[in-house]
Amino acid sequence: MQNRELVIIGGGPAGLSAAVEAKNQGIKDVLVIDRESELGGILKQCIHTGFGLHIFNEELTGPEYAERFIQKVKDLGIEFKLNTMVIELTEDKRIIAVNPEEGLIEIQAKAVILAMGCRERTRGAINIPGSRPAGIFTAGTAQRYVNIEGYMPGKEIVILGSGDIGLIMARRLTLEGAKVKCVVEIMPYSNGLTRNIVQCLEDYNIPLILSHTVVNIHGTKRVEGVMIAKVDDNLKPIKGTEQFISCDTLLLSVGLIPENELSKMAKVEINEITGGPIVDESMQTSVEGIFACGNVLHVHDLVDFVTMEAQLAAKGAARYIKDGKLSAKNIKIIPDKNIRYVIPNFIDKENIIDGKQKFFMRSTLPFEKCLLVIESEKGIIKKKTLRHVKPSEMINIELKKEEILAEEFMKFFIEEGDLNA
Ligand SMILES: Cc1cc2nc3c(=O)[nH]c(=O)nc-3n(C[C@H](O)[C@H](O)[C@H](O)COP(=O)(O)OP(=O)(O)OC[C@H]3O[C@@H](n4cnc5c(N)ncnc54)[C@H](O)[C@@H]3O)c2cc1C
Numbered sequence: 001m002q003n004r005e006l007v008i009i010g011g012g013p014a015g016l017s018a019a020v021e022a023k024n025q026g027i028k029d030v031l032v033i034d035r036e037s038e039l040g041g042i043l044k045q046c047i048h049t050g051f052g053l054h055i056f057n058e059e060l061t062g063p064e065y066a067e068r069f070i071q072k073v074k075d076l077g078i079e080f081k082l083n084t085m086v087i088e089l090t091e092d093k094r095i096i097a098v099n100p101e102e103g104l105i106e107i108q109a110k111a112v113i114l115a116m117g118c119r120e121r122t123r124g125a126i127n128i129p130g131s132r133p134a135g136i137f138t139a140g141t142a143q144r145y146v147n148i149e150g151y152m153p154g155k156e157i158v159i160l161g162s163g164d165i166g167l168i169m170a171r172r173l174t175l176e177g178a179k180v181k182c183v184v185e186i187m188p189y190s191n192g193l194t195r196n197i198v199q200c201l202e203d204y205n206i207p208l209i210l211s212h213t214v215v216n217i218h219g220t221k222r223v224e225g226v227m228i229a230k231v232d233d234n235l236k237p238i239k240g241t242e243q244f245i246s247c248d249t250l251l252l253s254v255g256l257i258p259e260n261e262l263s264k265m266a267k268v269e270i271n272e273i274t275g276g277p278i279v280d281e282s283m284q285t286s287v288e289g290i291f292a293c294g295n296v297l298h299v300h301d302l303v304d305f306v307t308m309e310a311q312l313a314a315k316g317a318a319r320y321i322k323d324g325k326l327s328a329k330n331i332k333i334i335p336d337k338n339i340r341y342v343i344p345n346f347i348d349k350e351n352i353i354d355g356k357q358k359f360f361m362r363s364t365l366p367f368e369k370c371l372l373v374i375e376s377e378k379g380i381i382k383k384k385t386l387r388h389v390k391p392s393e394m395i396n397i398e399l400k401k402e403e404i405l406a407e408e409f410m411k412f413f414i415e416e417g418d419l420n421a
Helices: 013-022 042-043 062-073 140-149 164-175 194-204 259-265 304-325
Strands: 001-009 030-033 049-050 080-081 085-089 094-099 102-114 119-121 136-138 154-158 179-184 212-218 224-228 243-246 250-253 256-258 290-292 331-334 339-343 356-363 369-378 381-388 395-402 409-416
Touching: 001 304, 013 030, 013 062, 013 140, 013 304, 030 102, 030 194, 042 062, 042 140, 049 062, 062 119, 062 164, 062 304, 085 102, 085 259, 119 140, 136 140, 136 395, 140 250, 154 212, 154 224, 164 194, 179 212, 243 381, 259 331, 290 304, 304 356, 331 339, 339 409, 356 409, 369 395, 381 395
Parallel strands: 001 030, 001 102, 030 080, 102 290, 136 250, 154 179, 154 250, 331 409
Antiparallel strands: 085 094, 094 102, 119 256, 212 224, 224 243, 339 356, 356 395, 369 381, 369 409
């Protein structure tokens, strides 16, 4: 059995940023483990631009963004194991991993950072009826085929779901010569970033059909078409509105699920809204010494925020390793009216890192103009005017320690209208 100070599970942008920050915080023994053959996580296949605007003030591609951190990991001499799958994690931070060279590896860590990312929801997860022909892919799998393996998934494509991966793939497949017939979205609004609707659909005249879903898949060996229908306010298909669209490929971009099998093994408490761990101000989970960041914690639209969160988790883990400081988790963070969730779920004002706390949240609905209000048992703490709020675009707000006038709880909610209130 090996003894390690800090083990980071996952070598995507979250794991890499956490590793660099932990080393900068003075943790000498940092090990990153990833099951893939290269570092970089999902960014390896995201060859479009749009990464790094907040952190580097530059528009980088996914691989370029990842490379900056991979280089730092190498320059700082941080150890990493590739082709290594972590298969077990216990509450007392014992890790079992496996790889072809070493076989089974057993590690006892002082602290662990969970950075395993997320996986895509599949056809099974959303129960689309119909036959089971070839030609149905998740959008991320298709992205990997096109951008890494060099295969085209099909020629005539329908995309279900207007999440960012679906939008990016609509443009990518068009550029590669496919005909993207439409993007079908069950909600009355798109689930992707506004910039992706404009740059990936509108610029290529690809129709976005809102309030519709796929109700049947046709074809025996290969997809021959899909039946779509309008949905009512309860998202149920409306009889008589069906229309057939011929295609040879259906891409699914219907959501991501944080990869928390290991977290659950370690008895980490999971938030049922985000699907990720419940965390405090230092990104520490309900299990002492186990921290979480990135898509394993909640699904992010921008990688820059993944990096910021990972740096916080690394600072928390470094402090835990050095002086075993624990959070009292004494202020409960409550998502209230029009807010779906807020990260972190608890804070301890005395434990806040660098004297300020960032809160990340998503709204339940789109709003054109609104007020984000933060209230505690002592009254209103802060109000911030927001324009163009969408559930797909994460909201973040930073409070200085002295602004956190709360002892018991902080409620976050959105009020519509009056921006000057
Ligand atoms: C198609 C797409 C387009 C995007 N476009 C943009 C954009 O334009 N701009 C932007 O800023 N952001 C964008 N994002 C978002 C951003 O890329 C992600 O939020 C970010 O990559 C998440 O980082 P992560 O490290 O949490 O997860 P990942 O990148 O998924 O990394 C997780 C890593 O953990 C490893 N792992 C998982 N389980 C185990 C295990 N048991 N053992 C060992 N290793 C394990 C995986 O192999 C993987 O390498 C996009 C995302 C996608 C999918």
